[in-house]
Amino acid sequence: MGGDFGPQAVVPAAALALEELGASAKFIFCGDEKKIAPLLDAHPALKAVSQIRHTEQVIANDEKPSAALRRKDSSMRLAIDAVKEGAAQSVVSAGNTGALMATAKLVFRCLPGVNRPAIASVIPTMQGETIMLDLGANLTCDAEMLAQFAVLGAVYARAVKGIANPTVGILNVGTEEVKGTDQVREAAAILSGIELPGKFAGFVEGDDIAKGTVDVVVTDGFTGNVALKVAEGVGKLTGHFLKEAFLSSLFAKLGALFASGALKRLKKRVDPRFYNGGMFLGLDGICVKSHGGMDSYGFSRAIIVAAHLVEQGYNKRVAEEIGHIMSKGALSAASATKQPESVA
Amino acid sequence: MGGDFGPQAVVPAAALALEELGASAKFIFCGDEKKIAPLLDAHPALKAVSQIRHTEQVIANDEKPSAALRRKDSSMRLAIDAVKEGAAQSVVSAGNTGALMATAKLVFRCLPGVNRPAIASVIPTMQGETIMLDLGANLTCDAEMLAQFAVLGAVYARAVKGIANPTVGILNVGTEEVKGTDQVREAAAILSGIELPGKFAGFVEGDDIAKGTVDVVVTDGFTGNVALKVAEGVGKLTGHFLKEAFLSSLFAKLGALFASGALKRLKKRVDPRFYNGGMFLGLDGICVKSHGGMDSYGFSRAIIVAAHLVEQGYNKRVAEEIGHIMSKGALSAASATKQPESVA
Numbered sequence: 001m002g003g004d005f006g007p008q009a010v011v012p013a014a015a016l017a018l019e020e021l022g023a024s025a026k027f028i029f030c031g032d033e034k035k036i037a038p039l040l041d042a043h044p045a046l047k048a049v050s051q052i053r054h055t056e057q058v059i060a061n062d063e064k065p066s067a068a069l070r071r072k073d074s075s076m077r078l079a080i081d082a083v084k085e086g087a088a089q090s091v092v093s094a095g096n097t098g099a100l101m102a103t104a105k106l107v108f109r110c111l112p113g114v115n116r117p118a119i120a121s122v123i124p125t126m127q128g129e130t131i132m133l134d135l136g137a138n139l140t141c142d143a144e145m146l147a148q149f150a151v152l153g154a155v156y157a158r159a160v161k162g163i164a165n166p167t168v169g170i171l172n173v174g175t176e177e178v179k180g181t182d183q184v185r186e187a188a189a190i191l192s193g194i195e196l197p198g199k200f201a202g203f204v205e206g207d208d209i210a211k212g213t214v215d216v217v218v219t220d221g222f223t224g225n226v227a228l229k230v231a232e233g234v235g236k237l238t239g240h241f242l243k244e245a246f247l248s249s250l251f252a253k254l255g256a257l258f259a260s261g262a263l264k265r266l267k268k269r270v271d272p273r274f275y276n277g278g279m280f281l282g283l284d285g286i287c288v289k290s291h292g293g294m295d296s297y298g299f300s301r302a303i304i305v306a307a308h309l310v311e312q313g314y315n316k317r318v319a320e321e322i323g324h325i326m327s328k329g330a331l332s333a334a335s336a337t338k339q340p341e342s343v344a
Numbered sequence: 345m346g347g348d349f350g351p352q353a354v355v356p357a358a359a360l361a362l363e364e365l366g367a368s369a370k371f372i373f374c375g376d377e378k379k380i381a382p383l384l385d386a387h388p389a390l391k392a393v394s395q396i397r398h399t400e401q402v403i404a405n406d407e408k409p410s411a412a413l414r415r416k417d418s419s420m421r422l423a424i425d426a427v428k429e430g431a432a433q434s435v436v437s438a439g440n441t442g443a444l445m446a447t448a449k450l451v452f453r454c455l456p457g458v459n460r461p462a463i464a465s466v467i468p469t470m471q472g473e474t475i476m477l478d479l480g481a482n483l484t485c486d487a488e489m490l491a492q493f494a495v496l497g498a499v500y501a502r503a504v505k506g507i508a509n510p511t512v513g514i515l516n517v518g519t520e521e522v523k524g525t526d527q528v529r530e531a532a533a534i535l536s537g538i539e540l541p542g543k544f545a546g547f548v549e550g551d552d553i554a555k556g557t558v559d560v561v562v563t564d565g566f567t568g569n570v571a572l573k574v575a576e577g578v579g580k581l582t583g584h585f586l587k588e589a590f591l592s593s594l595f596a597k598l599g600a601l602f603a604s605g606a607l608k609r610l611k612k613r614v615d616p617r618f619y620n621g622g623m624f625l626g627l628d629g630i631c632v633k634s635h636g637g638m639d640s641y642g643f644s645r646a647i648i649v650a651a652h653l654v655e656q657g658y659n660k661r662v663a664e665e666i667g668h669i670m671s672k673g674a675l676s677a678a679s680a681t682k683q684p685e686s687v688a
Contacts, residue, residue, distance in 0.1 A: 062520075126581055136517050139525050173480050173569040176406070181483050181566060206573025210581035219570075222525060225517040226567050227574045229550025234578040237470055237554040238614070242586070245610040246603060255603025259589070262596035266589040270582070 001031040001058045001075040002095025003292040003299070010094070011039035013299035015046045020300075021307050025049065028088050030078035032056055053078045059099045061292070068099030069106055076100060080107045083285045090286035090306035092277075094299060097289055101137055101280060108285030111315060113322035116141075117282035118149045119221070119289070120156065121228065122275055122305075125212030131156055132209065132217040135278060136225040143186035146170060146218055148322070150191055152281040153216035154198040155321050159312045163215050168196060169204035171219035171227070179203060183220070194328070197321050235270060273298035277305030282318070286310055345375040345402045345419040346439025347636040347643070354438070355383035357643035359390045364644075365651050369393065372432050374422035376400055397422045403443045405636070412443030413450055420444060424451045427629045434630035434650035436621075438643060441633055445481055445624060452629030455659060457666035460485075461626035462493045463565070463633070464500065465572065466619055466649075471556030475500055478562075479622060480569035487530035490514060490562055492666070494535055496625040497560035498542040499665050503656045505559070512540060513548035513558035515567060523547060527564070538672070541665050579614060617642035621649030626662070630654055 003009060007029070014027050026049045029036045033054040040047040057074045071077060076095050082088040084107050093100050097119075105117060120133035133149050134141065141149070150168045157166030170187055172180040177188070180203065191200040201214050206227065209217055219227065246256035256263065268274070276298040278289040286309045290302035309315075347353060351373070358371050370393045373380045377398040384391040401418045415421060420439050426432040428451050437444050445461070454461060464477035477493050478485065485493070494512045501510030514531055516524040521532070524547065535544040545558050550571065553561055563571065590600035600607065612618070620642040622633040630653045634646035653659075 064522075124581075126584060139517065171570060173483065173566060178408075206570040206575075207577030207580070209574055210577030222517055223567050223570050226515060226550040226563075227570055230553055230571045230574045231550075231578045233551030233554030234575045235582065236551070237468075238579065238582040240470060241610055241613060245606040248606045248609065252603045252606035255599040255601070255606070257599070258602060259596045259599025262589040262592045262599070265592065266585055269585060 001035075002061075002093050003290060003294060004094075005295065007031060007036045007039055009294065009296045009299050011036060011043065011046070012296035013303060014050070015043040016296060016300035017303035017307070018046050018049065020304060023049070025307065027051070028053055028079070028082050030055065030082065031058070031075040053082065059096050061096050063096055063099055065096075065098040065102035068096065069102055077103055077107075080104055080285070080287070083287075084108065089310040090288065092288045092290060092299070092302050092306050094290040094292050094294060094302075097136070097278075100287065100289055104280055104283055104285065104287040108283040108287070110282055111284050111319050111322065113319070113326045114148060114152070114282040116145050116148070117280050118152060119224075120153060120279045120281050121277065123209065123228070123231065124270060124275060125210055127212030129161070130209060130212055130215060130217055131161075132219070132224055132228065133281060134219065134221040134224050135228055136221040137280070138221040140222065141183060141220040143183050143190055146183065146187035146220070147190040147194070148282070149218045150187075150196060150200065150216065151321055151325065152318060153218060154196050155318045156279070156281065156314065157215045158197050159314050159317045160308050161215070163198075166198035166215035167201040167213075168198055168216040168218060169201045169208065169214035171209075171217055171223060172203035172205065175203045175205060177202075187218075194325050232272060235272070239267075274301055277302035279305060279309065281314075284315065286315065345379075346405075346437050347634060347638060348438075349639065351375060351380045351383050353638065353640045353643050355380060355387065355390070356640035357647060358394070359387040360640060360644035361647035361651070362390050362393065364648060367393070369651065371395070372397055372423070372426050374399065374426065375402070375419040397426065403440050405440050407440055407443055409440075409442040409446035412440065413446055421447055421451075424448055424629070424631070427631075428452065433654040434632065436632045436634060436643070436646050436650050438634040438636050438638060438646075441480070441622075444631065444633055448624055448627055448629065448631040452627040452631070454626055455628050455663050455666065457663070457670045458492055458496070458626040460489050460492070461624050462496055463568075464497060464623045464625050465621065467553065467572070467575065468614060468619060469554055469556030473505070474553060474556055474559060474561055475505075476553065476561040476563070476568060476572065477625060478565040478568050479572050480565045481624070482565040484566065485527060485564040487527050487534055490527065490531035490564070491534040491538070492626070493562045494531075494540060494544065494560065495665055495669065496662060497562060498540050499662045500623070500625065500658065501559045502541050503658050503661045504652050507542075507559050510542035510559035511545040511557075512542055512560040512562060513545045513552065515553075515561055515563035515571070516547035516549065519547045519549060521546075531562075538669050576616060579616070583611075618645055621646035623649060623653060625658075628659065630659065 028051050030053045059068045059074045059076050079091045118134035119137045157163045280287040288306040290299045372395050374397045403412045403418045403420050423435045462478035463481045501507045624631040632650040634643045
């Protein structure tokens with residue numbers, strides 16, 4: 001029921017995802033049956049593999065996470081409960097991010113050994129794609145949280161993206177060891193001492209994200225959220241400038257006409273809908289957040305993201321890797337010796 | 345002597361700036377006379393208004409700020425001293441940022457009432473231009489520092505850019521009052537209670553920077569540095585994708601040919617050299633940092649930035665505004681009641 005378009009986007013999105021995922025995919029739609037059922041009628045193949053769990057309760061976009069937690073019959077809660085009870089393997093929602101995270105945390109709990117979940121997303125780069133986390137679940141992060149995010153990201157790159165030896169960088173204001181806050185320097189010290197599922201590549205800077213310098217970029221939720229939105233904003237700005245340039249003269253218009261095929265392919269390449277799907281990593285259950293403004297194509301991408309996490313057994317592999325590191329005592333030893341934090 | 349090209353970029357840059365600033369401009373080059381003098385010979389008009397302060401000592405790019413502070417005969421120090429003693433009104437350097445900030449702080453001191461200097465820069469947006477600060481001078485900032493940066497930025501927008509009633513936003517992960525860290529929420533509370541030289545517009549998000557939602561974006565040095573570099577990175581990535589698109593087919597190449605004039609104007613519009621010049625705001629002396637990789641055109645823009653700060657009496661106006669706010673007790677009252685900070 002969430003997002004700007006509710007079932008109007010979600011049902012056709014599931015139909016698109018079904019085409020890509022094949023007949024083994026099944027769907028449970030949680031929400032108002034009166035709105036969902038007529039939309040399903042338009043997609044017989046989807047209808048054949050779908051159920052509806054009816055509720056008229058919806059979490060509003062401005063509802064506080066604490067209030068949302070008490071609403072046990074909301075569409076969001078029904079969807080999360082469906083995963084918890086094993087009826088579904090993953091939940092995808094375009095609703096209130098804070099409420100979704102709070103509810104998923106309450107119902108799923110963290111994977112053993114993980115202290116905090118993080119929101120992660122895949123972004124296009126010069127080299128292909130990079131995963132960045134956290135994008136807003138934890139506004140401030142201590143060193144151990146950042147180190148755990150590195151593990152969450154590295155397992156994603158290896159298990160889901162198939163990168164055998166993913167590189168992991170911590171976002172910082174410079175690449176030298178002495179640069180940055182206590183938190184990032186201490187996180188770098190922890191990561192230098194543990195066996196990551198991949199390779200710790202030290203610090204990276206803001207422009208390294210688009211360069212694709214590393215496979216995984218780790219940062220706190222405040223910086224990550226700002227960085228992601230800055231990138232979106234600059235992308236839109238460039239598109240706007242480009243459009244203006246192509247309308248600025250007759251020659252430019254002719255040029256745009258000749259290049260229209262290439263420009264269309266370019267637009268597709270940087271289409272934010274293709275990269276839709278914020279993954280809640282570190283929870284004992286798969287949950288993916290779709291951007292609220294997404295149309296059915298965009299929402300279908302978030303469904304695909306969730307399906308890949310399930311297919312590749314992401315959570316099982318995280319639990320193994322975290323268990324492996326914890327058994328060596330590296331993460332906890334590092335955290336035991338760490339200094340009290342300071343923002344001075 | 346700083347930056348990737350030293351006097352090879354700096355001397356021609358001064359010649360370019362002289363053309364724009366007119367004959368009242370004068371230059372003092374601090375550094376190795378053997379390298380500077382021959383370059384000046386190629387620019388007679390510049391030579392006529394220039395002096396050289398000779399030294400062979402240079403601050404290396406990897407030198408620690410603390411070490412740089414002890415080097416009283418470095419080219420950087422001579423240039424800063426020239427402002428302190430009144431021989432120059434501003435200093436422009438492409439050298440080691442940390443060393444430049446530390447030395448400028450030591451020699452100039454902060455303006456009365458200002459606790460910490462910030463690095464600010466002007467960036468292109470959908471609406472024109474926005475000033476953003478801090479870009480890396482203070483990695484973590486308490487609420488009062490952020491509130492002071494708001495004043496520094498607003499005075500810049502009013503005095504130098506001529507915006508009568510500049511809008512100021514604090515960068516955050518959401519626009520609602522409850523969003524964000526303690527620091528940003530407390531800074532918003534302070535700014536809602538003082539008379540800013542402009543209008544406090546509340547919180548803005550990462551994509552609001554490129555949108556140009558406000559005239560001044562205030563943030564801590566860690567987030568600001570990352571945001572600026574993310575924007576640079578995405579700008580380059582889009583350029584790269586665009587070039588690939590125009591080379592992808594014969595039609596696309598033809599299109600690029602027809603649109604070449606418009607594309608050149610677009611390139612100029614987003615040219616990072618045009619926006620070169622990190623201003624050290626809040627010091628009792630004007631200091632502008634050029635990006636180390638800038639050519640002579642880029643460095644000339646940093647000189648123009650410094651000249652405008654001098655011409656518009658920026659520092660005097662900041663001192664007046666800060667004094668005005670302090671006399672009302674608003675900033676200090678707010679800081680006296682503030683809670684101890686926490687990163688938990």
